[in-house]
Amino acid sequence: MDRPFIFINSAMSADGKLSTKERKQVKISGKLDFERMDELRAQADAIMVGIGTVLADDPSLTVKSPERKAARKASGKSENPVRVVVDSAARTPPDADIFKKGEGLRIIAVSNSAQAEKIKILEEKALVIKTGTDKVNLSELAAKLKEMGINTLMVEGGATLNWGMISAGLVDEIYTFVGNLIIGGKTAPTFTDGEGFTEAEIMGLELISAEKIEEGVLLKWKVKGKRN
Numbered sequence: 434m435d436r437p438f439i440f441i442n443s444a445m446s447a448d449g450k451l452s453t454k455e456r457k458q459v460k461i462s463g464k465l466d467f468e469r470m471d472e473l474r475a476q477a478d479a480i481m482v483g484i485g486t487v488l489a490d491d492p493s494l495t496v497k498s499p500e501r502k503a504a505r506k507a508s509g510k511s512e513n514p515v516r517v518v519v520d521s522a523a524r525t526p527p528d529a530d531i532f533k534k535g536e537g538l539r540i541i542a543v544s545n546s547a548q549a550e551k552i553k554i555l556e557e558k559a560l561v562i563k564t565g566t567d568k569v570n571l572s573e574l575a576a577k578l579k580e581m582g583i584n585t586l587m588v589e590g591g592a593t594l595n596w597g598m599i600s601a602g603l604v605d606e607i608y609t610f611v612g613n614l615i616i617g618g619k620t621a622p623t624f625t626d627g628e629g630f631t632e633a634e635i636m637g638l639e640l641i642s643a644e645k646i647e648e649g650v651l652l653k654w655k656v657k658g659k660r661n
């Protein structure tokens with residue numbers, strides 16, 4: 434394959450929301466689900482998020498457990514997977530936590546319409562990859578990551594990037610932790626936002642497993658392609 438194995442890992446409320454209508458982060462996962470997420474991060478070659486998530490949550494995207502970090506080191510890897518931000522207009526703040534915390538390569542993926550001055554500032558902190566005219570071309574980006582030796586890519590949202598990756602046919606598996614809460618709100622981000630499929634385009638999934646974790650359920654899906 435000319436792209437990595439790509440999976441999305443997300444936590445959503447029982448009504449499918451990723452955060453509140455004000456884009457405020459909500460603790461959906463419990464301790465065990467955060468541990469599972471840390472293990473997925475530790476096993477991945479790279480973690481990807483959208484700029485919306487960086488601006489809303491300021492995540493560090495680092496591996497948290499000292500044992501997992503040490504195991505990565507022992508196998509000749511960096512403590513953290515490569516951290517990738519999909520950021521068409523180069524809006525990533527230079528003081529974002531992905532730059533401040535942890536070691537390892539950072540990649541900011543921008544489009545050809547991003548301002549040169551903003552790119553220059555980011556180039557001091559990260560490798561900047563340019564694809565697409567106004568919006569990052571996600572297929573081209575995935576191919577470039579594969580060329581760099583990234584074989585497993587973990588996507589951690591948000592709603593718009595999930596849509597972009599799924600609608601471009603770039604996702605192999607989806608892991609959703611469904612928590613025991615309702616967030617509500619028609620403008621609150623859901624697992625996949627974006628423009629949405631028409632009936633003829635709807636994406637089919639195959640259930641790999643359903644597992645109760647603490648007070649929620651972890652659903653693992655394989656992406657099958659168009660249902661019709």
Ligand SMILES: NC(=O)c1ccc[n+]([C@@H]2O[C@H](COP(=O)([O-])OP(=O)(O)OC[C@H]3O[C@@H](n4cnc5c(N)ncnc54)[C@H](O)[C@@H]3O)[C@@H](O)[C@H]2O)c1
Nearest residue numbers: 443444451452456483484485486569590591592593594597
């Ligand atoms: N619960 C969870 O697991 C979880 C995980 C991540 C984020 N979130 C939440 O999701 C929200 C952020 O989601 P969002 O939708 O606003 O932003 P996002 O993180 O999905 O980022 C969207 C941005 O990605 C960029 N992008 C560039 N090229 C693209 C392309 N080809 N296709 C799609 N996107 C492209 C665009 O600049 C776009 O604005 C926040 O509220 C955050 O708290 C929740």
Ligand SMILES: Nc1nc(=O)c(N)c(NC[C@H](O)[C@H](O)[C@H](O)COP(=O)(O)O)[nH]1
Nearest residue numbers: 444459460461462470490492493494495
């Ligand atoms: N798995 C998960 N369960 C949740 O309940 C929740 N709110 C998120 N939200 C994703 C969000 O982007 C987080 O901010 C990053 O998971 C934080 O990552 P860091 O700890 O900074 O490395 N993710």
